Amino acid sequence: MRPQVQALDWTEFVEWFEPRWQPGEHVSIVTPTGGGKTTLAVGLLELRRWVGTLSPKGVDKTLRALRLRRLADWPGDTKMDKLLDDDDEHGRVSRYLFGRDVATPKQDWPKLAEVYDRCLAGMYRMGGWTCYVDDLKLLMDMGLGPVATRWLVAARSLTLSFVSAFQFPRRVIRSALDEPTWIFASQTRDATMVDRTAEVLGRPKPEIRGFLEAIPRHAWLCVGRDPTAAAVVTMPPKRS
Numbered sequence: 001m002r003p004q005v006q007a008l009d010w011t012e013f014v015e016w017f018e019p020r021w022q023p024g025e026h027v028s029i030v031t032p033t034g035g036g037k038t039t040l041a042v043g044l045l046e047l048r049r050w051v052g053t054l055s056p057k058g059v060d061k062t063l064r065a066l067r068l069r070r071l072a073d074w075p076g077d078t079k080m081d082k083l084l085d086d087d088d089e090h091g092r093v094s095r096y097l098f099g100r101d102v103a104t105p106k107q108d109w110p111k112l113a114e115v116y117d118r119c120l121a122g123m124y125r126m127g128g129w130t131c132y133v134d135d136l137k138l139l140m141d142m143g144l145g146p147v148a149t150r151w152l153v154a155a156r157s158l159t160l161s162f163v164s165a166f167q168f169p170r171r172v173i174r175s176a177l178d179e180p181t182w183i184f185a186s187q188t189r190d191a192t193m194v195d196r197t198a199e200v201l202g203r204p205k206p207e208i209r210g211f212l213e214a215i216p217r218h219a220w221l222c223v224g225r226d227p228t229a230a231a232v233v234t235m236p237p238k239r240s
């Protein structure tokens with residue numbers, strides 16, 4: 001691909017990305033199942049101080065690395081404020097999981113959707129949060145598409161960042177690919193990804209198609225709004 005896409009290892013990438021990832025900028029991570037979405041998300045979320053996670057699938061081995069503290073529901077703004085102050089005082093980063101830490105059966109989705117709705121609204125009111133959605137498609141299935149859209153469209157001005165992982169752009173809301181400042185794509189033939197990436201980078205689709213097909217396993221193409229700000233980053237090997 002002709003635009004200068006730098007190849008960076010993880011340490012180099014963090015140095016490059018951290019000062020560029022402004023509060024309020026959203027991130028989308030797109031790859032089929034098992035492609036390393038959560039692993040990448042964990043690496044990115046470690047750069048943020050106030051993280052609220054929604055994971056209808058619960059916490060798997062990969063997500064556990066974030067050491068999220070679980071809150072069954074939004075505890076109320078005053079209590080949440082106090083929890084964050086406490087974290088500050090003890091030098092802890094504030095990384096929370098809202099709802100359940102195990103997969104929620106379908107019949108309980110309406111209840112979980114209410115919890116998520118309250119948590120999203122709470123983070124929205126407080127500002128400053130980075131909200132991570134591990135599998136945005138499940139949020140759609142739970143009927144939270146409009147709420148997620150609100151975040152993606154309006155949260156930016158409130159310095160709220162939305163980090164979402166999903167497998168196929170066509171199965172989630174359009175804004176999930178249109179609104180984020182940063183998109184991470186792994187090796188793919190997905191036509192929507194090819195189109196969007198080509199659009200952002202201002203390059204012909206066949207060129208981008210070839211490029212996206214050739215990304216090595218566990219490496220990511222990271223594109224920002226600035227077509228010159230693109231990188232291929234290789235994650236460190238799995239820590240077990």
Ligand SMILES: Nc1ncnc2c1ncn2[C@@H]1O[C@H](COP(=O)(O)OP(=O)(O)OP(=O)(O)O)[C@@H](O)[C@H]1O
Pocket residue numbers: 031032033034035036037038039040062218219234235236237238239
């Ligand atoms: N950079 C990497 N190098 C080596 N192994 C990796 C890398 N990234 C992820 N893996 C491994 O691949 C597997 C899947 O990773 P991960 O859980 O992040 O994928 P996922 O896309 O979130 O999967 P799922 O769709 O099941 O949630 C894990 O065992 C993980 O350790």
Ligand SMILES: [Mg+2]
Pocket residue numbers: 037038039062134
């Ligand atoms: Mg995952």
